[in-house]
Amino acid sequence: MKITDAKVFVGGPGKNYVTLKIQTDQGIYGLGDATLNNRETLPACYLEEYLIPNLVGKDPRNSEDIWQFFYRGAYFRKGPVAMAAFGAIDMALWDIKAKLANMPLYQLFGGKSRDGAMLYSHAAGSDLEHLMDSIGAQIEQGYKAVRVQCGVPGMPAASYGVPEGSGDNRHFITDFSGIKPKLEIWDADCYMRFMPDALMQVRERFGAELKLLHDVHHRLRPRESAEFARQVEPARLFWLEDPTPADDQNALRLLRSHSTAPIAIGEVFNSVWDCKQLIEEELIDFIRVAVTYAGGITHVKRIVDLADLHHVRTGFHGAPSHSPISMAAQAHLNVWAPNFGIQEYLVLGSPECDALFPSKHRVEQGLMYVSNEPGLGVDFDEREAQRYRYQPGSHPVVRLQDGTLWNY
Ligand code: CS2
Ligand code: MG
Numbered sequence: 001m002k003i004t005d006a007k008v009f010v011g012g013p014g015k016n017y018v019t020l021k022i023q024t025d026q027g028i029y030g031l032g033d034a035t036l037n038n039r040e041t042l043p044a045c046y047l048e049e050y051l052i053p054n055l056v057g058k059d060p061r062n063s064e065d066i067w068q069f070f071y072r073g074a075y076f077r078k079g080p081v082a083m084a085a086f087g088a089i090d091m092a093l094w095d096i097k098a099k100l101a102n103m104p105l106y107q108l109f110g111g112k113s114r115d116g117a118m119l120y121s122h123a124a125g126s127d128l129e130h131l132m133d134s135i136g137a138q139i140e141q142g143y144k145a146v147r148v149q150c151g152v153p154g155m156p157a158a159s160y161g162v163p164e165g166s167g168d169n170r171h172f173i174t175d176f177s178g179i180k181p182k183l184e185i186w187d188a189d190c191y192m193r194f195m196p197d198a199l200m201q202v203r204e205r206f207g208a209e210l211k212l213l214h215d216v217h218h219r220l221r222p223r224e225s226a227e228f229a230r231q232v233e234p235a236r237l238f239w240l241e242d243p244t245p246a247d248d249q250n251a252l253r254l255l256r257s258h259s260t261a262p263i264a265i266g267e268v269f270n271s272v273w274d275c276k277q278l279i280e281e282e283l284i285d286f287i288r289v290a291v292t293y294a295g296g297i298t299h300v301k302r303i304v305d306l307a308d309l310h311h312v313r314t315g316f317h318g319a320p321s322h323s324p325i326s327m328a329a330q331a332h333l334n335v336w337a338p339n340f341g342i343q344e345y346l347v348l349g350s351p352e353c354d355a356l357f358p359s360k361h362r363v364e365q366g367l368m369y370v371s372n373e374p375g376l377g378v379d380f381d382e383r384e385a386q387r388y389r390y391q392p393g394s395h396p397v398v399r400l401q402d403g404t405l406w407n408y
Contacts, residue, residue, distance in 0.1 A: 001026055001100075003060050006052045006092075008034070008044045009380075011388030013352035014176075016040035017323040019380055020047060020088040022096065024060050030095035031380050032088030033292050033329075036080055037321035038174060038394050046085035055089060061100070063093035067298045083270040083295040090296025091329050091376070099375040105329070106370060109301070109336035116367030117334035119345035120145035120213055120238075124162050127151050128198055132205055142365035145211035145238060145342055148202055152194045156185040156401065160217040160408070174321070176393035184396040186219055186406050196231040203235045211238035211342075213264075218242045218407040219398070222251040229259035238342070239264040239286055239315065245407055249275070252283035262286065267317035270294050272303050279303075279310050286315035286341045292326040293317075297333065304337050313341030320346045324357035328378040331361055331370045343368060356384045 125131030149161035266288030371377025
């Protein structure tokens with residue numbers, strides 16, 4: 001069996017999805033997602049200039065050897081651009097393999113450990129009352145787990161994940177008005193004075209059962225994150241996400257020694273080396289890697305297996321930038337993984353998105369039920385794709401009140 005061609009498509013409804021379609025000499029094709037949010041043209045170029053010319057002619061069933069060829073053969077290893085580019089190839093090769101086997105992909109991992117995989121959605125509000133309304137709306141849609149982000153009094157401007165006014169913030173991440181990022185201001189003192197009590201008020205309003213998640217988005221220093229994690233313990237969060245940047249994995253030792261708040265980190269990671277210490281020292285409770293940024297299914301499955309040895313559960317990233325292709329790949333991993341935790345899910349299903357990526361995956365009452373179609377269970381309509389083009393966009397950069405450039 002041979003790969004005969006591969007094409008990259010950039011664009012989508014309100015997004016710059018980077019979709020890879022690999023054709024074979026047996027008429028079976030595979031799909032992959034290389035959408036690196038805010039840098040979409042880079043994995044697209046990496047694929048077209050470097051990877052696809054080396055891919056054509058190979059046997060698509062040898063996905064492991066192809067992964068090693070692109071990882072070790074690059075000489076300069078890892079990085080989000082490369083790992084997203086050959087992550088898409090890897091997803092497409094698994095899609096082809098499962099279609100050849102005439103099985104839904106999860107069967108090739110070891111079958112189902114569960115039918116429905118729990119999802120969490122996003123609720124946000126410019127103030128506590130708007131947040132409460134937003135949480136209520138998510139509960140009405142059937143979600144049993146909700147991430148909550150709230151505007152902070154005294155914070156000079158809207159901070160991460162919070163709409164400017166009372167509007168919806170579903171697309172708050174990327175602003176497509178051009179490549180120059182907007183500016184956000186961050187003040188840790190305002191945040192730390194307000195948020196623990198706000199989270200406790202949410203818990204009191206909605207009761208003990210609702211799974212509450214909160215994303216600090218890398219903005220506290222290690223010591224601040226340790227204090228904050230201890231202060232939010234009474235709110236009994238399902239997880240506290242990205243409390244402090246984890247480039248220095250040691251930094252999480254301080255937090256872990258002061259708090260039992262469950263910690264979730266990993267959406268910015270692109271290889272097992274970014275999280276090996278966090279997992280092996282059990283400094284986190286959930287690993288957030290995404291098949292798109294972390295080298296595809298082959299590499300993410302290695303991370304999931306390592307995490308399973310250390311009581312760490314999965315909580316794959318699922319921001320609006322992920323296309324239904326990578327969300328489908330994660331849906332198959334979610335029903336298989338013995339150490340599945342939860343899946344982030346920002347409603348993909350606009351009519352335009354469904355037309356571009358026809359799929360039989362189902363969401364009901366806050367649970368994702370994976371398709372039993374052979375392969376990933378998602379398709380790609382090339383004719384629909386002609387409607388879309390790349391549009392320059394960026395998420396904000398952040399500065400402290402004194403102008404210091406800070407973590408977005
Ligand atoms: C966020 C992401 O969903 C999340 O947990 O951290 O949406 C993140 O802000 C974006 O992926 C950044 O591009
Ligand atoms: Mg996050």
